[in-house]
Amino acid sequence: MVIAIGNAKGGTGKSTLLLLLASYLSEKKEKIFLISMEEKGTLNLLFERSKILEHELPMEYFTCDLSHARLLISRLAEEKGAIILLEFPSLLYDENMVHLFAAPDLLICPFCYDTPTLNASIYFACFARRIKKGIPLLFLPNRVISNASYEFREETDQVLRQIAPVSPCIFEHIGFQRISSMNLDPRLLKRCAPLLELIYSQYLPLRGNISIHKP
Amino acid sequence: MTNTGQFIFFLAILYLIYYSFNLLFDLFLSSRTYPKAEETSLLINISELEAPIDASLQETTADYGALQENEGVMSSGPISSTGGMRLEEVMNGALQDAAIFSSRIPS
Numbered sequence: 001m002v003i004a005i006g007n008a009k010g011g012t013g014k015s016t017l018l019l020l021l022a023s024y025l026s027e028k029k030e031k032i033f034l035i036s037m038e039e040k041g042t043l044n045l046l047f048e049r050s051k052i053l054e055h056e057l058p059m060e061y062f063t064c065d066l067s068h069a070r071l072l073i074s075r076l077a078e079e080k081g082a083i084i085l086l087e088f089p090s091l092l093y094d095e096n097m098v099h100l101f102a103a104p105d106l107l108i109c110p111f112c113y114d115t116p117t118l119n120a121s122i123y124f125a126c127f128a129r130r131i132k133k134g135i136p137l138l139f140l141p142n143r144v145i146s147n148a149s150y151e152f153r154e155e156t157d158q159v160l161r162q163i164a165p166v167s168p169c170i171f172e173h174i175g176f177q178r179i180s181s182m183n184l185d186p187r188l189l190k191r192c193a194p195l196l197e198l199i200y201s202q203y204l205p206l207r208g209n210i211s212i213h214k215p
Numbered sequence: 216m217t218n219t220g221q222f223i224f225f226l227a228i229l230y231l232i233y234y235s236f237n238l239l240f241d242l243f244l245s246s247r248t249y250p251k252a253e254e255t256s257l258l259i260n261i262s263e264l265e266a267p268i269d270a271s272l273q274e275t276t277a278d279y280g281a282l283q284e285n286e287g288v289m290s291s292g293p294i295s296s297t298g299g300m301r302l303e304e305v306m307n308g309a310l311q312d313a314a315i316f317s318s319r320i321p322s
Contacts, residue, residue: 095302119317126312130305152321159319 001204002073004104006088008127009120012110013142015042016176018085023184024196026058031082035062037069037089037100043182050182057182059085066096073103092127101131106203109164110142113150125163137164138203143176144169167203168195 003021005014018034026032036043047061064072066089076084086104088097101107107128111121121139128135139160144150157166175188189196 093302093306098302098305115322118320119313122316123309123313126316127306127309130309130312156320159316162319163316 002084002086002104003106004086004088005108006124007109007111007121008090008092008124009117010090012112012117014087014110016179017110018087019182019184020189020192020196022059022085023189025083031079032059033076033082033084034059035072036087037064037066039063043087046182049180053181055181055183066094070099098131101128106136106138108138108140110140112143113153113156139164139166141169143172146171170195
Protein backbone atom coordinates (compact mmCIF):
# COMPACT_ATOMS: atom_id res chain seq x y z
CA MET A 1 0.00 0.00 0.00
CA VAL A 2 1.23 3.45 -0.89
CA ILE A 3 0.25 6.58 1.04
CA ALA A 4 1.46 9.88 -0.33
CA ILE A 5 1.49 13.34 1.17
CA GLY A 6 1.79 16.38 -1.02
CA ASN A 7 0.94 19.99 -1.64
CA ALA A 8 1.97 22.46 -4.30
CA LYS A 9 3.15 24.80 -1.55
CA GLY A 10 5.89 24.11 0.95
CA GLY A 11 5.56 24.60 4.69
CA THR A 12 2.24 22.84 5.14
CA GLY A 13 3.69 20.20 7.46
CA LYS A 14 4.14 17.32 5.01
CA SER A 15 7.33 16.00 6.61
CA THR A 16 6.00 16.20 10.14
CA LEU A 17 2.79 14.49 9.17
CA LEU A 18 4.69 11.73 7.37
CA LEU A 19 6.87 11.15 10.41
CA LEU A 20 3.81 11.01 12.65
CA LEU A 21 2.11 8.58 10.31
CA ALA A 22 5.23 6.44 9.97
CA SER A 23 5.71 6.24 13.73
CA TYR A 24 2.05 5.52 14.32
CA LEU A 25 1.84 2.78 11.69
CA SER A 26 5.06 1.17 12.91
CA GLU A 27 3.37 0.81 16.30
CA LYS A 28 0.72 -1.22 14.49
CA LYS A 29 3.49 -3.68 13.57
CA GLU A 30 3.45 -2.57 9.98
CA LYS A 31 6.57 -2.62 7.84
CA ILE A 32 7.13 1.01 6.90
CA PHE A 33 9.18 2.48 4.07
CA LEU A 34 9.53 6.22 4.00
CA ILE A 35 10.56 7.88 0.72
CA SER A 36 11.44 11.50 0.20
CA MET A 37 12.06 12.95 -3.23
CA GLU A 38 13.73 16.09 -2.00
CA GLU A 39 17.41 15.59 -1.38
CA LYS A 40 17.69 18.79 0.62
CA GLY A 41 14.27 18.47 2.24
CA THR A 42 13.32 18.43 5.91
CA LEU A 43 13.10 14.65 6.11
CA ASN A 44 16.63 14.23 4.86
CA LEU A 45 17.91 16.72 7.39
CA LEU A 46 16.13 14.94 10.23
CA PHE A 47 17.41 11.59 9.00
CA GLU A 48 21.00 12.84 8.97
CA ARG A 49 20.61 13.97 12.58
CA SER A 50 19.11 10.63 13.57
CA LYS A 51 22.00 8.87 11.89
CA ILE A 52 24.53 10.88 13.89
CA LEU A 53 22.63 10.26 17.11
CA GLU A 54 22.33 6.53 16.21
CA HIS A 55 18.58 6.42 16.67
CA GLU A 56 16.81 3.15 16.09
CA LEU A 57 14.15 4.21 13.64
CA PRO A 58 10.83 2.41 13.31
CA MET A 59 10.93 2.76 9.52
CA GLU A 60 13.33 2.42 6.63
CA TYR A 61 14.14 5.71 4.99
CA PHE A 62 15.02 6.33 1.34
CA THR A 63 15.82 9.41 -0.70
CA CYS A 64 15.60 9.27 -4.47
CA ASP A 65 15.09 11.63 -7.35
CA LEU A 66 11.86 11.71 -9.30
CA SER A 67 13.19 9.71 -12.23
CA HIS A 68 13.93 6.70 -10.01
CA ALA A 69 10.92 6.95 -7.71
CA ARG A 70 8.69 4.71 -9.79
CA LEU A 71 11.27 1.93 -9.83
CA LEU A 72 11.93 2.23 -6.11
CA ILE A 73 8.22 2.14 -5.26
CA SER A 74 7.60 -0.94 -7.40
CA ARG A 75 10.61 -2.67 -5.81
CA LEU A 76 9.49 -1.87 -2.25
CA ALA A 77 5.90 -2.80 -3.03
CA GLU A 78 7.07 -6.37 -3.55
CA GLU A 79 7.53 -6.60 0.21
CA LYS A 80 4.41 -8.27 1.52
CA GLY A 81 2.28 -6.16 3.85
CA ALA A 82 4.56 -3.16 3.63
CA ILE A 83 3.28 0.41 3.72
CA ILE A 84 5.16 2.89 1.57
CA LEU A 85 4.93 6.52 2.65
CA LEU A 86 5.81 9.06 0.00
CA GLU A 87 6.55 12.73 0.29
CA PHE A 88 5.70 14.45 -2.98
CA PRO A 89 7.88 17.37 -4.00
CA SER A 90 6.18 20.76 -4.12
CA LEU A 91 7.27 21.35 -7.70
CA LEU A 92 4.73 19.63 -9.94
CA TYR A 93 6.18 20.64 -13.29
CA ASP A 94 7.95 17.36 -14.03
CA GLU A 95 6.72 14.60 -16.30
CA ASN A 96 7.80 11.98 -13.76
CA MET A 97 5.11 13.35 -11.45
CA VAL A 98 2.50 11.85 -13.77
CA HIS A 99 3.70 8.34 -12.92
CA LEU A 100 3.98 9.26 -9.28
CA PHE A 101 0.32 10.29 -9.06
CA ALA A 102 -0.64 6.82 -10.26
CA ALA A 103 1.08 5.17 -7.27
CA PRO A 104 -0.79 6.17 -4.07
CA ASP A 105 -3.75 4.32 -2.62
CA LEU A 106 -4.35 7.43 -0.56
CA LEU A 107 -3.11 10.95 -1.23
CA ILE A 108 -3.19 13.28 1.74
CA CYS A 109 -3.02 17.01 1.18
CA PRO A 110 -2.21 18.92 4.38
CA PHE A 111 -3.16 22.57 4.23
CA CYS A 112 -3.51 25.72 6.30
CA TYR A 113 -6.37 28.19 6.16
CA ASP A 114 -4.40 31.08 4.69
CA THR A 115 -5.35 32.11 1.16
CA PRO A 116 -2.06 31.29 -0.67
CA THR A 117 -1.89 27.82 0.88
CA LEU A 118 -5.57 27.18 0.21
CA ASN A 119 -5.18 28.12 -3.46
CA ALA A 120 -2.09 25.94 -3.79
CA SER A 121 -3.86 23.03 -2.07
CA ILE A 122 -6.89 23.28 -4.35
CA TYR A 123 -4.60 23.45 -7.37
CA PHE A 124 -2.69 20.39 -6.15
CA ALA A 125 -5.91 18.43 -5.72
CA CYS A 126 -7.21 19.49 -9.13
CA PHE A 127 -3.89 18.55 -10.71
CA ALA A 128 -4.03 15.12 -9.06
CA ARG A 129 -7.59 14.60 -10.25
CA ARG A 130 -6.65 15.68 -13.77
CA ILE A 131 -3.93 13.03 -13.88
CA LYS A 132 -5.83 10.26 -12.11
CA LYS A 133 -9.53 10.89 -11.97
CA GLY A 134 -10.40 8.49 -9.17
CA ILE A 135 -7.37 9.13 -6.97
CA PRO A 136 -8.40 8.82 -3.29
CA LEU A 137 -7.71 12.24 -1.83
CA LEU A 138 -7.97 13.56 1.70
CA PHE A 139 -7.59 17.17 2.80
CA LEU A 140 -6.05 17.54 6.22
CA PRO A 141 -6.19 20.95 7.96
CA ASN A 142 -2.82 21.35 9.62
CA ARG A 143 -1.20 23.87 11.96
CA VAL A 144 -4.58 25.14 13.10
CA ILE A 145 -4.30 27.51 16.04
CA SER A 146 -6.76 26.32 18.65
CA ASN A 147 -7.86 29.65 20.10
CA ALA A 148 -7.99 31.57 16.83
CA SER A 149 -11.20 32.12 14.89
CA TYR A 150 -10.95 31.42 11.20
CA GLU A 151 -13.31 33.48 9.11
CA PHE A 152 -15.16 31.46 6.44
CA ARG A 153 -13.68 28.19 7.69
CA GLU A 154 -16.94 26.32 7.26
CA GLU A 155 -17.44 27.72 3.78
CA THR A 156 -13.87 26.75 2.89
CA ASP A 157 -14.40 23.19 4.12
CA GLN A 158 -17.61 22.98 2.10
CA VAL A 159 -15.78 23.96 -1.09
CA LEU A 160 -12.96 21.52 -0.36
CA ARG A 161 -15.48 18.73 0.24
CA GLN A 162 -16.65 19.21 -3.35
CA ILE A 163 -13.21 17.92 -4.36
CA ALA A 164 -12.35 15.45 -1.57
CA PRO A 165 -13.20 14.71 2.08
CA VAL A 166 -11.77 16.93 4.81
CA SER A 167 -10.45 15.22 7.92
CA PRO A 168 -10.44 16.67 11.45
CA CYS A 169 -7.60 19.12 11.95
CA ILE A 170 -4.22 18.94 13.65
CA PHE A 171 -3.74 21.80 16.07
CA GLU A 172 -0.48 23.72 16.21
CA HIS A 173 1.72 22.72 19.13
CA ILE A 174 5.16 23.77 20.31
CA GLY A 175 6.23 20.11 20.10
CA PHE A 176 6.16 20.28 16.30
CA GLN A 177 8.72 23.07 16.33
CA ARG A 178 10.95 21.07 18.63
CA ILE A 179 11.29 18.12 16.26
CA SER A 180 15.01 17.81 15.60
CA SER A 181 15.38 14.24 14.37
CA MET A 182 13.28 11.35 13.10
CA ASN A 183 12.88 10.11 16.64
CA LEU A 184 9.58 11.67 17.64
CA ASP A 185 8.57 12.62 21.15
CA PRO A 186 6.02 9.97 22.26
CA ARG A 187 3.87 12.72 23.76
CA LEU A 188 3.52 14.31 20.35
CA LEU A 189 2.48 11.02 18.86
CA LYS A 190 -0.01 10.49 21.67
CA ARG A 191 -1.44 13.94 21.06
CA CYS A 192 -2.10 13.19 17.38
CA ALA A 193 -3.11 9.55 17.90
CA PRO A 194 -6.90 10.09 17.55
CA LEU A 195 -6.55 11.64 14.11
CA LEU A 196 -4.00 9.06 12.97
CA GLU A 197 -6.32 6.32 14.21
CA LEU A 198 -9.13 7.87 12.19
CA ILE A 199 -6.99 7.92 9.05
CA TYR A 200 -5.90 4.35 9.69
CA SER A 201 -9.34 2.96 10.33
CA GLN A 202 -11.46 5.05 7.99
CA TYR A 203 -9.43 6.28 5.08
CA LEU A 204 -6.83 3.62 4.40
CA PRO A 205 -8.14 1.30 1.70
CA LEU A 206 -8.41 -2.38 2.69
CA ARG A 207 -8.11 -1.41 6.37
CA GLY A 208 -11.63 -0.42 7.18
CA ASN A 209 -14.59 1.28 5.62
CA ILE A 210 -13.53 3.25 2.62
CA SER A 211 -15.50 6.45 2.68
CA ILE A 212 -13.52 8.42 0.19
CA HIS A 213 -15.69 10.68 -1.87
CA LYS A 214 -15.21 10.30 -5.61
CA PRO A 215 -16.88 13.15 -7.47
CA MET B 216 80.58 -11.33 -19.87
CA THR B 217 78.50 -13.90 -18.05
CA ASN B 218 75.84 -16.06 -19.66
CA THR B 219 73.10 -13.91 -18.12
CA GLY B 220 74.68 -10.75 -19.44
CA GLN B 221 74.95 -12.20 -22.91
CA PHE B 222 71.37 -13.35 -22.78
CA ILE B 223 70.10 -9.89 -21.79
CA PHE B 224 72.27 -8.25 -24.46
CA PHE B 225 70.91 -10.49 -27.24
CA LEU B 226 67.37 -10.10 -25.95
CA ALA B 227 67.74 -6.32 -26.04
CA ILE B 228 69.06 -6.46 -29.62
CA LEU B 229 66.15 -8.70 -30.58
CA TYR B 230 63.59 -6.30 -29.05
CA LEU B 231 65.27 -3.33 -30.74
CA ILE B 232 65.00 -5.00 -34.14
CA TYR B 233 61.42 -6.01 -33.52
CA TYR B 234 60.22 -2.58 -32.43
CA SER B 235 62.19 -0.83 -35.19
CA PHE B 236 60.47 -3.03 -37.71
CA ASN B 237 57.07 -2.22 -36.17
CA LEU B 238 57.79 1.49 -36.15
CA LEU B 239 58.91 1.52 -39.78
CA PHE B 240 55.91 -0.55 -40.79
CA ASP B 241 53.50 1.88 -39.10
CA LEU B 242 55.20 4.96 -40.52
CA PHE B 243 55.56 3.91 -44.15
CA LEU B 244 53.36 0.98 -44.92
CA SER B 245 50.22 1.25 -42.82
CA SER B 246 49.64 4.96 -43.72
CA ARG B 247 49.29 3.96 -47.38
CA THR B 248 46.91 1.12 -46.85
CA TYR B 249 44.59 2.84 -44.35
CA PRO B 250 42.97 6.21 -45.10
CA LYS B 251 42.91 8.92 -42.47
CA ALA B 252 40.25 8.83 -39.80
CA GLU B 253 38.83 12.18 -40.90
CA GLU B 254 37.96 10.84 -44.30
CA THR B 255 35.98 7.88 -43.00
CA SER B 256 34.46 9.35 -39.83
CA LEU B 257 30.79 8.48 -39.49
CA LEU B 258 28.58 11.53 -39.63
CA ILE B 259 25.13 11.33 -38.12
CA ASN B 260 22.82 14.21 -38.73
CA ILE B 261 20.75 14.66 -35.59
CA SER B 262 18.18 16.77 -37.39
CA GLU B 263 17.39 13.80 -39.64
CA LEU B 264 16.79 11.62 -36.60
CA GLU B 265 14.60 14.25 -35.01
CA ALA B 266 12.58 14.86 -38.12
CA PRO B 267 8.87 14.35 -37.45
CA ILE B 268 7.52 10.98 -38.37
CA ASP B 269 4.32 10.93 -40.34
CA ALA B 270 1.89 9.08 -38.11
CA SER B 271 -1.12 9.49 -40.35
CA LEU B 272 -0.89 5.85 -41.45
CA GLN B 273 -2.01 6.59 -44.97
CA GLU B 274 -1.82 3.01 -46.13
CA THR B 275 -3.86 1.80 -43.19
CA THR B 276 -6.50 4.46 -43.64
CA ALA B 277 -6.73 3.57 -47.33
CA ASP B 278 -7.42 -0.02 -46.36
CA TYR B 279 -9.85 1.20 -43.72
CA GLY B 280 -11.71 3.18 -46.36
CA ALA B 281 -12.07 0.09 -48.48
CA LEU B 282 -13.30 -1.80 -45.44
CA GLN B 283 -15.82 0.93 -44.77
CA GLU B 284 -17.29 0.64 -48.22
CA ASN B 285 -17.43 -3.11 -48.13
CA GLU B 286 -18.52 -3.80 -44.56
CA GLY B 287 -20.24 -0.58 -43.54
CA VAL B 288 -17.88 0.37 -40.68
CA MET B 289 -18.22 3.97 -39.51
CA SER B 290 -15.18 6.21 -39.88
CA SER B 291 -14.12 9.28 -37.97
CA GLY B 292 -11.51 10.27 -40.55
CA PRO B 293 -7.82 9.52 -40.86
CA ILE B 294 -5.89 9.04 -37.63
CA SER B 295 -3.62 12.01 -37.03
CA SER B 296 -3.31 12.16 -33.23
CA THR B 297 -2.66 9.80 -30.33
CA GLY B 298 -5.15 11.67 -28.14
CA GLY B 299 -2.46 12.34 -25.51
CA MET B 300 -2.13 15.60 -23.60
CA ARG B 301 0.96 17.58 -22.86
CA LEU B 302 1.84 18.31 -19.25
CA GLU B 303 1.29 22.02 -19.83
CA GLU B 304 -2.27 21.31 -20.96
CA VAL B 305 -2.93 19.22 -17.84
CA MET B 306 -1.53 22.00 -15.64
CA ASN B 307 -3.60 24.64 -17.41
CA GLY B 308 -6.69 22.49 -16.98
CA ALA B 309 -5.92 22.06 -13.28
CA LEU B 310 -5.44 25.83 -12.94
CA GLN B 311 -8.85 26.44 -14.49
CA ASP B 312 -10.47 23.89 -12.15
CA ALA B 313 -8.69 25.42 -9.17
CA ALA B 314 -9.82 28.92 -10.15
CA ILE B 315 -13.44 27.75 -10.23
CA PHE B 316 -13.23 26.18 -6.76
CA SER B 317 -11.20 29.05 -5.27
CA SER B 318 -13.73 31.59 -6.49
CA ARG B 319 -16.41 29.84 -4.39
CA ILE B 320 -14.52 30.57 -1.17
CA PRO B 321 -15.65 33.93 0.25
CA SER B 322 -12.92 36.37 1.17
